[in-house]
Amino acid sequence: MPLICYEDHKFTPENLEIVEYANTLIAEFAADGLALTLRQLYYRFIATSDIFPNTLLSYKRLGKIINDARLAGLVDWESIEDRGRKLIQYDHWEDPEGVMRDAAGWFQLDKWEGQQHRVEVWVEKQALEAVVGQAAEPLDCAYFACKGYTSQSEMWRAAQRFEEYVADGHEPVIIHLGDHDPSGIDMTRDIVERINDVFGVVVQVDRIALNMNQVEEHQPSQVTTIPR
Known part of the structure; x- marks a missing residue:
């Protein structure tokens, strides 16, 4: 679970509480092997707390706080994902034997x-x-x-x-x-x-x-x- 600090940020006590609550929600999903999108995290805030009113401004505010918290090493980088943007890349092998080893793991009956x-x-x-x-x-x-x-x-x-x-x-x-x-x-x-x-x-x-x-x-x- 990578908590990596790239930039120092100063958080108000209120925003630190938001980060702590975000990590609580993130941990609930992580326990089931799931990551969240920012939108999912926002909806969990709205559904389980009265921290934010449900407005576009609140959504943008949470996004800014979470972004700063990730850069400051307070929120796991792998806990929030962007499902709308994915790199398309290709598999490579050093030799044909490597392909066969991997193929054995992919094989399954219908x-x-x-x-x-x-x-x-x-x-x-x-x-x-x-x-x-x-x-x-x-x-x-x-x-x-x-x-x-x-x-x-x-x-x-x-x-x-x-x-x-x-x-x-x-x-x-x-x-x-x-x-x-x-x-x-x-x-x-x-x-x-x-x-x-x-x-x-x-x-x-x-x-x-x-x-x-x-x-x-x-x-x-x-x-x-x-x-x-």
């Missing part, structure tokens, strides 16, 4: 072979993609962040995959997770309509979260998006 269904998990928010992945990857279950309403390009590609699943004798299933708000609920309808009606592939779509019975049971904090 766990869906011979199964009646073939399941994909679709989640509305990219911020939750890693959380979904922790459950999906051990089951060899493909997963996908829709980033709101799924683009027509990705919906078409999904329809092509599902046609292949059907040709291989599977019944395609989408497990969908979305926000419990008008657009988040409507996204489930949109998936069904475009996959089944527009592209003509029969797919079972099961919305497992967030549903009203879960809201009533768990009483989650009501957090709106960052106002503009």
